[in-house]
Amino acid sequence: MRHIISILLENEAGALSRVAGLFSARGYNIESLTVAPTDDATLSRMTLVTRGSEDVIEQIMKQLNKLIDVVQIVDLTEGAHIEREMLLVKVCVNGKEREEVARLAGIFRGRIIDVTETTYTIELTGAADKLDAFVKTLGSSIIREVVRSGAIGIARGERSLHP
Amino acid sequence: MELTGAEIFVRALKDEGVEYVFGYPGGAVLHIYDALYKQEAVKHILVRHEQGAAHAADGYARSTGRPGVVLVTSGPGATNALTGIATAYMDSIPLVVFTGQVMTYLIGDDAFQEVDAVGITRPCVKHNFLVKDVRDLAMTVKKAFHIASTGRPGPVVVDIPKDVTAQRAEYLYPKKISMRSYTPVCAVDDEQVGRAAKRLLEAKRPVVYAGGGVILSNASKALTELIRGLGYPCTNTLMGLGAFPATDPLFLGMLGMHGTYEANLAMHECDVMLAIGARFDDRVTGDLDKFAPNACIIHVDVDPASISKNVTPEIPIVGDAAEVLKRLAKALKSLNQRPDEAALKAWWRRINEWRAVDCLRYDRGSGVIKPQFVVEKLYELTKGEAFVTSDVGQHQMWAAQFYKFDAPRRWINSGGLGTMGFGLPAAMGVQIAHPGKPVACVTGEASIQMCIQELSTCKQYDLPIKVLNLNNRYMGMVRQWQEFIYQGRYSHSYMDALPDFVKLAESYGHVGILVDKPGDVEGALREAFAMKDRLVFMDFITDQTENVYPMIEAGKGHHEMRLSPEKGAASVERELA
Numbered sequence: 001m002r003h004i005i006s007i008l009l010e011n012e013a014g015a016l017s018r019v020a021g022l023f024s025a026r027g028y029n030i031e032s033l034t035v036a037p038t039d040d041a042t043l044s045r046m047t048l049v050t051r052g053s054e055d056v057i058e059q060i061m062k063q064l065n066k067l068i069d070v071v072q073i074v075d076l077t078e079g080a081h082i083e084r085e086m087l088l089v090k091v092c093v094n095g096k097e098r099e100e101v102a103r104l105a106g107i108f109r110g111r112i113i114d115v116t117e118t119t120y121t122i123e124l125t126g127a128a129d130k131l132d133a134f135v136k137t138l139g140s141s142i143i144r145e146v147v148r149s150g151a152i153g154i155a156r157g158e159r160s161l162h163p
Numbered sequence: 164m165e166l167t168g169a170e171i172f173v174r175a176l177k178d179e180g181v182e183y184v185f186g187y188p189g190g191a192v193l194h195i196y197d198a199l200y201k202q203e204a205v206k207h208i209l210v211r212h213e214q215g216a217a218h219a220a221d222g223y224a225r226s227t228g229r230p231g232v233v234l235v236t237s238g239p240g241a242t243n244a245l246t247g248i249a250t251a252y253m254d255s256i257p258l259v260v261f262t263g264q265v266m267t268y269l270i271g272d273d274a275f276q277e278v279d280a281v282g283i284t285r286p287c288v289k290h291n292f293l294v295k296d297v298r299d300l301a302m303t304v305k306k307a308f309h310i311a312s313t314g315r316p317g318p319v320v321v322d323i324p325k326d327v328t329a330q331r332a333e334y335l336y337p338k339k340i341s342m343r344s345y346t347p348v349c350a351v352d353d354e355q356v357g358r359a360a361k362r363l364l365e366a367k368r369p370v371v372y373a374g375g376g377v378i379l380s381n382a383s384k385a386l387t388e389l390i391r392g393l394g395y396p397c398t399n400t401l402m403g404l405g406a407f408p409a410t411d412p413l414f415l416g417m418l419g420m421h422g423t424y425e426a427n428l429a430m431h432e433c434d435v436m437l438a439i440g441a442r443f444d445d446r447v448t449g450d451l452d453k454f455a456p457n458a459c460i461i462h463v464d465v466d467p468a469s470i471s472k473n474v475t476p477e478i479p480i481v482g483d484a485a486e487v488l489k490r491l492a493k494a495l496k497s498l499n500q501r502p503d504e505a506a507l508k509a510w511w512r513r514i515n516e517w518r519a520v521d522c523l524r525y526d527r528g529s530g531v532i533k534p535q536f537v538v539e540k541l542y543e544l545t546k547g548e549a550f551v552t553s554d555v556g557q558h559q560m561w562a563a564q565f566y567k568f569d570a571p572r573r574w575i576n577s578g579g580l581g582t583m584g585f586g587l588p589a590a591m592g593v594q595i596a597h598p599g600k601p602v603a604c605v606t607g608e609a610s611i612q613m614c615i616q617e618l619s620t621c622k623q624y625d626l627p628i629k630v631l632n633l634n635n636r637y638m639g640m641v642r643q644w645q646e647f648i649y650q651g652r653y654s655h656s657y658m659d660a661l662p663d664f665v666k667l668a669e670s671y672g673h674v675g676i677l678v679d680k681p682g683d684v685e686g687a688l689r690e691a692f693a694m695k696d697r698l699v700f701m702d703f704i705t706d707q708t709e710n711v712y713p714m715i716e717a718g719k720g721h722h723e724m725r726l727s728p729e730k731g732a733a734s735v736e737r738e739l740a
Contacts, residue, residue, distance in 0.1 A: 010344055013293070014281060025286050055471070062468035068290040068310060071344040163343055 002031070003057050004083060004153045007046040007064060008072040008161050011037055015069040019046065022067065028052065028060055032085075032150030043071065043163065047152045049128075071163050080156040086149040087124045087131045091142045094118060101138070108134045119144065127151075168297040168328035169198035172261070175304040177204040178336045181232050183223060183595060184208070185216040189236025190276060191263025194328040208595060208624060211616040213240050215588035217247020218614070221256050222592030225575045226550055228381060230257035230311045231592060237263040238276030241322075242283065246582060249287040251318040253579025254402060255379060257311040258318035259304075260284075266326045267295055280322040289317030297330040302337065309340050314347025315466040316379055348465065351482035351490055359437070359461045359478045360494035366435035367506035369395045372418065372447075375402030375578070376440020376464060382485035383407070383571040386439065389492050393502055396514055398426035400441050401563055402578040409567035410547070415514065416523075419447040420715050421560040424522035424724060425514055427713070430455055431721040432513070439463040440484045443473040444579070453720025463487045522713050523564055524729050532681050534558060534633040534705045537688075538565035541603055541631060544688050549601040550575060550593045554586035554610030557639035560711045562605040584613030587630065591617060594626040601629070601692060608634040608702075609658055618671040621698050629691050630700045632664055635707045643710045647725075668700035679704040 009015045016035055023030050031049040038045045050060060057075065064073050076083075087110075093101050101120055105112055110124035124134055128151055135146060155161075166174065172195055176184065185208045188196045199207050210216040213235045220231025231251075235244045241262040251258045265274040281293045290310050292303050300323070307319040363369060377386050383406045390397050390413055397407045398418040407414055416423035418430055430436070436458045441447070443462075448454045451473060462469075462476035463484060470479045480487055525535045538561050541549070547567055552575040553559040559576055568574045575593055577585040590604040611632055621628055633639075641656040665675030674697050678687045684703065691699035712727035 014285075017282070018285065021285055055475075059468065059472060066466070066468055068342070068345050 001057075002049065002051050002077070004076040004081070004151060005048045005050065005060070005064070006074050006076050006153060006161055007048065007070055008038075008163060009044050009046060009067075010069040010071060011042050011044045012069055015044065016046070018067050018069055019048070019064065022063055023050075026059075026063060028056065032148070034150040034152055045161075047150070049151050072161050074155070074161050076153045076155060079159060081153050082156060083127045083151050083153045084125055085128050085131055085151045087134065088121060088147040089124070089135065089138065089143060090119055090121045090145040091138060092118055092144055093120050093142060097142065101142070104134075104137060110134065164333075165331040166334045167194065167198070168300050168323070168330050168332070169194035171297070171300050171332065171334050172304065172323070172328065173198040173202055173205060174334055175301050175336050176232065177202070179304065179308050181205055184232045184234050185210055185219040185223070185592065186234030187213050187216055187236065187240060189240050189263060191237035191240075191265060191325045192234060192328075194325065195234065195263070195323075207234075208591070209620065210588065211619050212614065213243035214246050214584065215591070215614050215617045215620065217244045217258065217260065218250065218582075218585050218588035219592035219595070220258055221247060221251045222552060222575050222589030223596045224251070224256050224258060224592070225589070226572050226593040227596045228572065230259050230308055233258060233260040235260070235262055236276065237265055237280070238278045240276075241278055241280040245284060245287070246584075248284055248318045248320065250577050250580045250582040250585060252287040252289070254375060254577065255316050256318065257316035259307045259311050260318055260320045262320060262322045264293070264322045264324040267324045268326070270324065280320060284320045287318070288320050291320035291322065293322045294327055295324070297327050297332040300327060300332070301335060305337050305340050306342065309342075310345065348483055349481060351487055352480065353490060353494070355478055355480045356487065356490045357494050359480060360491055360498055362435055362459055362461060362478060363393070363437060364495065364498060364500050364502055366395075367503055368432055368434045368510045369393070369437070369502075369507075370429045370433040370435075371395055371397040371407075371437045371439070372400070372430065372441055373397060373403045373406045373439050374400040374441025375406075377403055377406040377484045378440070378571040380440065380465070380484040381571075382440070382488050385485055385488035385492065387411070389488055389495075392492070392495070394507060395502070396429055396511070398422070398429065400444070400447055400578075401576065403441065404563060404574045405568035405571040406440070408569040410569055417563055419444075420449070421564065421711050421713065423564075424520050424713055424726065425517040427715065427721040427724055428517050429514055433458050435459050435461070437461045437463070438476070439487070442469045445473075448473065449715045449720050449723075450718050453722070455721070520726070522724075522726055524727060525709070526729060529681065529706065531706045532678065532684060532703050534561050534635070534703070534709055535565050536681060537631060537633060537684055537703050537705070538562050538605065540685050540688055541605070542566045544685070544692060545601050545603065549573070549603050550590075550597060552576065552586045552590040552593060552602070552604045554606045554613075555581045555583045556607055556610060556641075557635075557643065557709075557711050558605050558607045558610070558633040560640075561633070583610040586610060587614050587621075587628070588617045590628045591620060591624075591626055594628055595624065603629045603631060605631045605633065607639060608632055608636065608661055608664070609638045615667070618668065618673060618698070618700075622672040625696065626698060627694070627696050628698050630668075630698070632700065632702045633705050634661075634664070634702050635705045635709070636661065637707060639709075640711070646710070647714075647716065664700060664702040668698070673698040673700055675700045675702065677702050677704070
């Protein structure tokens with residue numbers, strides 16, 4: 001199953017490589033990984049999307065917890081949560097296609113953020129499956145380039161991750 | 164007053180109570196070596212290869228319980244130490260390893276003797292640091308010792324660039340430390356302990372399976388009392404030997420791939436298993452699908468990640484072995500109930516039948532020296548009181564099987580990583596920590612050559628180690644597998660062109676003795692141990708074809724042991740059916 005793991009870790013050089021190294025050393029999957037400092041400059045927040053059986057996810061959580069730089073950790077998929085990912089997609093569009101693609105972007109609540117005579121660049125935010133659907137709808141024939149941020153997530157309600 | 168980084172470093176070691184540093188100088192650590200020169204509190208042991216430094220510090224740590232300290236230079240200093248660091252990591256041994264680094268402004272420049280020490284050691288350390296500011300140095304040293312020696316212990320590497328050791332800062336060494344991201348020991352769940360106590364008392368066929376964690380947490384006494392109170396059988400892992408006294412009638416011997424018949428069958432047939440400070444390693448469990456099919460497993464470990472990693476226990480308990488044993492004893496007492504005596508009696512009857520198989524029997528009438536015989540004689544002669552280090556292979560298994568360790572921290576071997584070359588330098592660390600005590604290194608002619616240069620260190624510091632070289636002119640364990648699994652195609656397992664070990668020992672300034680007759684074994688050992696101030700290298704020319712039994716081959720379970728042809732294996736098969 002797909003899990004979104006949120007990690008609060010010390011904002012130290014090498015902290016990211018400890019997490020990435022753990023996953024490769026123990027043969028776990030990383031589907032996506034994002035990391036950036038938080039409002040507290042000494043802390044980084046990492047969101048990691050992985051897949052595995054319950055046993056594997058349990059081991060991943062335990063092994064992550066063992067890393068000295070990891071302050072706190074939560075599997076967001078265990079409770080109600082919000083997931084967002086940003087997509088930038090550049091498409092080659094000519095003639096009538098231009099109108100059609102602009103309309104599609106609108107339906108998906110995307111925004112066209114860069115326009116040339118032959119291309120659009122569209123920004124879209126949402127859960128991973130919405131982004132997948134949009135990319136699929138556009139079709140590979142017109143897509144020039146796809147950039148995705150990887151998922152970030154946060155728990156709903158009062159639950160939060162803080163030291 | 165401001166001190167240089169090098170002075171801060173040495174002062175911090177002193178304030179941490181470090182007695183010995185095992186190391187080798189080089190460009191990046193010259194400021195530190197200069198600071199070491201100017202003081203006497205911290206003693207430095209000069210090894211001949213950085214791997215030796217790490218193993219020596221490791222032997223020191225295993226035999227004392229205090230962290231071992233290593234100091235090496237950048238680049239090759241760090242890479243040479245790596246095998247020793249990984250060895251300590253696999254066996255959860257507290258080491259603090261200081262590696263020199265090139266100047267901060269040269270890092271990443273492919274400078275002379277530069278290597279990314281933090282990067283290459285990361286997968287085999289508990290944690291590591293790069294100190295970029297002299298003001299962080301003392302605190303980082305403190306953190307390193309704290310992390311290495313608490314919770315599940317392990318090696319910590321601190322990489323120190325040369326310019327940091329020259330810069331100045333105020334010296335302040337914190338007495339205590341707390342880190343928000345590191346809480347090594349959590350509270351023990353008494354409810355789980357209560358459940359475990361109840362389940363233990365209900366057992367009809369109990370077994371206690373204790374590992375190195377019991378030794379690391381100094382819980383041997385508590386474990387022994389608990390087991391004796393219950394009258395339950397106990398087996399130890401390779402790492403756990405000495406955690407429970409080997410001469411106690413409740414002891415079944417080691418378990419696992421080369422464990423005893425009785426220990427492995429007790430594991431297979433038990434209904435309640437108390438696993439404590441052990442991690443269900445593949446060499447212990449054999450095929451997991453066949454492992455202890457009817458057991459309710461209680462697993463105690465300080466590392467939550469060890470629990471449910473290979474085997475899912477019914478009752479997991481996270482906690483330090485000593486603390487859990489204390490609470491478990493209390494819980495058992497409060498239940499005020501005796502174990503099922505009738506069931507226990509029947510269980511012991513079965514176990515004693517297995518014992519009667521005498522699975523460690525070997526040919527005592529042989530005209531060539533049997534390696535088992537040498538270890539037996541070593542045990543008799545040292546009355547079981549020696550510190551015994553080993554390298555890796557057949558001789559390691561024979562030492563584990565035939566030397567009966569009654570006390571913890573006496574058996575020093577590389578269990579997890581299986582590092583050939585470990586034995587001699589580890590023995591140096593042990594001997595330095597325990598001057599005047601008998602220290603034996605049981606090794607083989609292949610392993611010993613992987614760190615033989617340390618004989619020179621032994622001479623320099625007058626370490627009267629007794630080296631028992633079980634010389635069968637083969638990489639014995641490799642040869643054994645090739646005999647069993649590869650139809651006797653002995654591919655590159657023959658040790659051709661061996662040195663004359665007696666002359667070699669003599670050239671290093673030691674005493675060498677060649678022993679090639681069974682009748683001379685005891686005399687040689689007596690002679691060697693009588694030389695209290697000399698290292699004696701005994702080269703025992705042993706049986707080339709001897710194999711380690713019992714053996715559980717890959718894909719087999721505990722009940723599928725291969726026994727020595729010495730004994731009636733057929734009758735054993737019948738009994739199992």
